[in-house]
Amino acid sequence: MSEVKKIATRDSYGNALVELAEKYDDLVVLDADLAAATKTGVLKKAYPDLHIDCGIAECNMMVVAAGMSTCGFVPFASTFAMFAAGRAFEQVRNSIGYPHMNVKIGATHAGISVGEDGASHQCNEDIALMRTIPGMVILNPADDVEAKAAVHAAYKHDGPVYLRFGRLAVPVINDHADYKFEIGKAVTLREGTDVTLIATGLPVSNTLEAAEMLAAEGISAEVINMHTIKPIDKDAILASAKKTKKIITIEEHSVLGGLGGAVSEVVAETNAASVHRIGIEDVFGESGPAVELLKKYGLDAEGIYKKVKSFI
Template identity: 75%
Template sequence: MSEVTKIATRVSYGNALVELAKEHDDVYVLDADLAAATQTAIFKKEFPERHIDCGIAECNMIGIAAGLAATGKVPFASSFAMFAAGRAFEQVRNSVGYPHLNVKIGATHAGISVGEDGATHQCNEDIALMRTIPGMVILNPSDDIEAKAAVKAAYEHEGPVYMRFGRLAVPIINDRPDYKFEIGKGVTLREGKDVAIIATGLCVSESLAAAEKLAADGIDAKVINIHTIKPLDEDLVVAAAKECGKVVTVEEHSVIGGLGSAVCETLSRKAPTPVKNIGVQDCFGESGPAVALLEKYGLNAEGIYASVKEFV
């Protein structure tokens, strides 16, 4: 059996920026003294004249990005999610969101899989924060292929986009000829009738593995990949809920304000359905190996399997 290829989506982000810049000379990349970690150093090496290191000044970086966008450039402002969404929230809201400028935010090192950096750097609140900004598109890709497609789609979209990337290497699951990325459209990866598992980011591959374990127990789980959390594919969510009767959301993010909240808001309006939210349960993360943290917080395949089985 061949070994599964794993790539961190932050690496995909850096590589995608280079390919994008080869085709479009209006692409600029900004960083806040973290180019090696966010992988924008890959871009810096190829296009040093279009890379701006703003130093440890994320709020200023967002302001510079807004200025570049106002002149017709397409800036990709890059930093850890904790800093891009957290520290610079006011600037993202007022300097990018309010004037609806064409700024793309590449937020890496999101979620508890940041690992040993600990709770201060494990941003489990960024999706919730960005969802509140009017007009902000939120993309959370599940693997290397989807991350590269998300960067391209973000460039082609006119307006602000928040992209969420991870530090941990994750399996490639979208390597099929019919794969298509479209903002606002979820993807059904596995059909099922007993329960719908709606997942995002690195939790998608874990949910697929959990579904296989559930199948061995006679539970037929549908698995849906929601790479765009805003705008949410409400039609797909509602259809899955009506077909399966029960829904489980899975995200490497707080259960408050993220994918789970978006799904529940939709279903409460359009198709009231029992829902279980799997994610970080209103607590901070902690320092430790990424894989061990995912296990402890119930976000690996075994944890998802156990939660879904109990719910069904």
């Protein structure tokens, strides 16, 4: 059996920017002195005139991006999630969100899989923060194929978009001919009748593996890839809830305000199912190897499997 191909979605981000630059002449990419880490350096090497290094001044970068969007450019402002959503929140809210500017925010190194960089850089709150900004679209792709598709979709979308990418290489699960990405439309990866597993981003592949483990014990798990956190696909959530009556959300993010919060809000309005959230509990991250951290916080396949078993 051949080894599963793994690619970090931050790499996909850089490659997708080059693809856009080859097709469109209004693209501009901004970075905050992290081109090598965010992978915008790939674009800088291919199209140096389209890359602007704003230095370690993320707040200023967001305002520059907002200004450039008023001049006909489609700016992608790139930095770590902690700095994009955390440090520059006010500028994202007031200069991009409030006037509804056509700015795309490429946020890499999200979640605890940042690893050894520790709690200061492991942003587990960014989705919650961005969800509060009216009109902000939030995309959290699961693999290389989906990440590239998300970047292209973000470019075509008129309005602000927050794109969330990871540092850790993850399995490519969407490399098939009939894959289709559409903002606001979840993808059902596996049909099931006993429980619904709604995952986003990095844990999607681990959730699929956990579903296989559950199937071996006669538990039929439906797996939904919720690549768009906002606008959330209410129809997909409620249709699956009607079938299984039990929903479990899985995210590499705080259980407060992220995917679990968004799904719970939808379900609470209809009382369609009971909901359990798997993610980072009300704690900060810590320094350590990414794979070990995912295991410790129950976001590996075995951890997800055990928590689902306990819930149902």
